[in-house]
């Protein structure tokens with residue numbers, strides 16, 4: 046952990062791939078605190094992601110993501126950072142920390158959502174996932190970019206959490 050950029054780990058990947066869950070488990074396993082960019086944005090705006098999209102639109106949300114990325118670069122060290130699915134586009138991403146892409150298939154994401162108890166709540170936070178066909182298009186359009194910006198790609202399909210954590214920390 047000593048030689049990673051800013052000593053931060055930045056988890057990127059598509060909506061619903063489990064960035065927040067992995068971040069929390071990584072935090073527990075390593076004793077390093079974790080933050081989530083969507084939570085930071087919600088606190089700054091004092092609004093939920095759903096409200097931000099509904100009241101101000103996606104462009105405004107992306108501006109908040111930019112402010113958040115600049116703040117992360119300036120203010121965070123020795124932190125695990127889980128990000129929103131579109132955060133990978135931030136120009137300063139590689140200055141924030143070591144970027145780990147949690148790679149999985151669209152089908153696994155859909156299956157994960159459908160199996161989850163709070164399915165509707167999860168969809169609320171994700172206005173860009175309301176329409177499955179549109180979400181698939183978005184996934185296809187982003188897959189290559191996630192790989193390109195990543196310092197490390199961890200394929201999480203069918204893996205046990207403890208093995209995913211080991212791979213991230215290796």
Ligand code: S3P
Nearest residue numbers: 059060061129130131170171172
């Ligand atoms: C988004 C992903 C969401 C949230 C917002 C936009 C995206 O976060 O930031 O709804 O553009 O992919 P999760 O990846 O945690 O779902």
